[in-house]
Amino acid sequence: STQGYSSAASDVYKRQEEFRRLINEELISYHFQPIIDAKDGSVFAYEALMRVDLPTLHSPADVLRLAREENCLHEVERITFFCASSAYQALENAGKVVPSALLFVNSIASQYLTPDELSEYSARYASILPRIVIEITEEECLDPKALRIKQTIRGSSGAFALDDYGSGYSNEKTLLELAPAYIKLDLSIIRDIDSDPDKQQIVENIVSYAHQRGMKIIAEGLETPAELLKVLELDVDLLQGYFLAKPSAVPKPVSAESVAVIERFRKHLA
Numbered sequence: 001s002t003q004g005y006s007s008a009a010s011d012v013y014k015r016q017e018e019f020r021r022l023i024n025e026e027l028i029s030y031h032f033q034p035i036i037d038a039k040d041g042s043v044f045a046y047e048a049l050m051r052v053d054l055p056t057l058h059s060p061a062d063v064l065r066l067a068r069e070e071n072c073l074h075e076v077e078r079i080t081f082f083c084a085s086s087a088y089q090a091l092e093n094a095g096k097v098v099p100s101a102l103l104f105v106n107s108i109a110s111q112y113l114t115p116d117e118l119s120e121y122s123a124r125y126a127s128i129l130p131r132i133v134i135e136i137t138e139e140e141c142l143d144p145k146a147l148r149i150k151q152t153i154r155g156s157s158g159a160f161a162l163d164d165y166g167s168g169y170s171n172e173k174t175l176l177e178l179a180p181a182y183i184k185l186d187l188s189i190i191r192d193i194d195s196d197p198d199k200q201q202i203v204e205n206i207v208s209y210a211h212q213r214g215m216k217i218i219a220e221g222l223e224t225p226a227e228l229l230k231v232l233e234l235d236v237d238l239l240q241g242y243f244l245a246k247p248s249a250v251p252k253p254v255s256a257e258s259v260a261v262i263e264r265f266r267k268h269l270a
Helices: 002-025 060-069 073-093 115-124 144-151 172-178 197-212 225-233 256-269
Strands: 029-037 043-051 102-108 132-137 159-165 182-185 216-219
Touching: 002 060, 002 073, 029 073, 043 060, 043 073, 060 073, 073 102, 073 115, 132 144, 132 182, 144 159, 144 172, 159 172, 182 197, 197 216, 225 256
Parallel strands: 043 102, 102 132, 132 159, 159 182, 182 216
Antiparallel strands: 029 043
């Protein structure tokens, strides 16, 4: 019906309008989720996770889809770097995060900051730059120029993390091109890993590959004690997920239950 069509068209228009407001007014906030050291349960890093709360726009996936349609990926990249770093710096100044922790910032593989944006960014966030890890999701094509620019931000460590490894996007080619310092195993591999020998085999292979090259493996999306115990047995380096700590505007402490699992496992090894 034409009525159905016009209401759908008006919804689309509303969303586009809202998206433009989001970009112009930078209506994006960030929550931080701890990434935990598998050796002792201490906080190793935090990942900055985009939060959007507008009448028709709720998820980062929606924002990215609209950014692609409206040719605004660069704006999203810029806002992410500036807003996430700004929120983190404020937490650090207020003593609300572990001082030595790294900050993982999600980045769009095909995008990079302009020279002017870079010099402003480097000046403004000099104190946290050496601890920033740029997390790349491989849905966008890897652009060699973009990667080179990200890797050589003045004052930064130049470290990459490859996100969602094993989700079907990420493959060996990306691994070779990016040579990341950190590989994040996709949720789909971690879910029920305690009872799935095939998933265990995949993790064993990637852990062995990574460790021979000095890369660290992050198991993300951990939700149960059994999943946590299994990835510890498989020798992953770092841990992330609701069972350990949920994302929050002010990072939450690591759950006592998860630390107990890690401690029991380490005692048993000793």
